[in-house]
Amino acid sequence: MKVLREVFDIFLPDQVFDSAIELTSGHINDTFLITTTAPQKYIFQKINKGVFQDVPGLIMNKVKVSKHLHQKLADLPQKERARRVLTFLQTSDGQNHYVDRNGDFWNATFFIDESQTFETVTDPMVAYEGGKLFGEFLHLTQDFDPSELIEVIPRFHDMSFRFEQFEEALKNCSSERKQKAQKCIDLAIDLKKEMHILQGFKDNGQIRLRVTHNDTKISNALFDMKGSGLCVIDTDTIMPGIIHYDFGDAIRTICNTAAEDEKDLDKVTFNEEFYRAYSKGFLEKIGDAVSDLERKYFPLGAKTIIFIMALRFLTDYLNNDIYYKTSYPDHNLVRAMNQFKLIQSFDEVMGEVS
Numbered sequence: 001m002k003v004l005r006e007v008f009d010i011f012l013p014d015q016v017f018d019s020a021i022e023l024t025s026g027h028i029n030d031t032f033l034i035t036t037t038a039p040q041k042y043i044f045q046k047i048n049k050g051v052f053q054d055v056p057g058l059i060m061n062k063v064k065v066s067k068h069l070h071q072k073l074a075d076l077p078q079k080e081r082a083r084r085v086l087t088f089l090q091t092s093d094g095q096n097h098y099v100d101r102n103g104d105f106w107n108a109t110f111f112i113d114e115s116q117t118f119e120t121v122t123d124p125m126v127a128y129e130g131g132k133l134f135g136e137f138l139h140l141t142q143d144f145d146p147s148e149l150i151e152v153i154p155r156f157h158d159m160s161f162r163f164e165q166f167e168e169a170l171k172n173c174s175s176e177r178k179q180k181a182q183k184c185i186d187l188a189i190d191l192k193k194e195m196h197i198l199q200g201f202k203d204n205g206q207i208r209l210r211v212t213h214n215d216t217k218i219s220n221a222l223f224d225m226k227g228s229g230l231c232v233i234d235t236d237t238i239m240p241g242i243i244h245y246d247f248g249d250a251i252r253t254i255c256n257t258a259a260e261d262e263k264d265l266d267k268v269t270f271n272e273e274f275y276r277a278y279s280k281g282f283l284e285k286i287g288d289a290v291s292d293l294e295r296k297y298f299p300l301g302a303k304t305i306i307f308i309m310a311l312r313f314l315t316d317y318l319n320n321d322i323y324y325k326t327s328y329p330d331h332n333l334v335r336a337m338n339q340f341k342l343i344q345s346f347d348e349v350m351g352e353v354s
Helices: 002-011 055-071 078-084 125-142 158-173 176-180 182-195 196-204 241-254 271-290 292-296 299-317 331-350
Strands: 017-023 032-037 042-048 103-111 208-213 221-224 228-233 239-241
Touching: 002 017, 002 042, 002 103, 002 228, 017 042, 042 055, 042 196, 042 271, 055 103, 055 125, 078 228, 078 331, 103 299, 125 221, 125 228, 125 241, 125 271, 176 182, 176 299, 182 196, 182 299, 182 331, 208 241, 239 241, 241 271, 241 292, 241 299, 271 331, 299 331
Parallel strands: none
Antiparallel strands: 017 032, 032 042, 042 103, 208 239, 221 228
């Protein structure tokens, strides 16, 4: 608490600290809801410097994009705009972050009151509103030069890189793990060519780099209390990317009818209704911000992101579980099997997408 009070005094030197509640929904950073003796609440966040190598650059990414969004929505009343876009605080000496006595990096935003998030989607209207929200985010940032942003996680969605990691793990894995994972290994190899299509478009410049969020699960969409989309949050992973992976990551997390580590694969199916609802909202808001080629390959973006996650889980399993936290010996293999089953169901529902 001493460190938190230290940080509070740097960001809000003229206010009186009242209370702090740790928010546990995130898996990487430490986040706190701060109240003062005034009505306004705040979010303070300690960024995980073990995960992110350039934390000042990460925070600058977030601040730059938020300022851009505020400018794009300048016609809105200030109070409404503050509910539609994250607003970052500066320290008493005008900085966007503060380094505490332990060398940890902090940033702070205004808390958006009378809002809610959803961990999962059970109603197509939530999917539709989420699609509108992320589509609008990408539409409003289409004229932001992505070269102004750092690459927060290098080669995050680079298919060639992910396949290199997989092939290296395959060469070095134990015979026992290889035997257990053989079905998934075969599926990964069979899909290799199709799963490099978008990477090829990106490398050849046929699909342009733009500002992308890179973590578009539904819990990173903020809704008002009536269920309408309000604000895109958790912008730590904003960096240059292609639009298909933002679309695809939302679809992957919204449209799986089971948890991503469900062992009973009969429960893992692709929810077409939620796909249609999210796509409808997304396309309404993205408008003319995409080319005909980009629009054509949105479905493949969804399939590709599911595959990337399957491949990452499989790679980690072959590497003896060195990246993802696991609860039992074959946890990562179960996750990989789950995602490959989701791809199978996607193909059955959506047909040929490439």
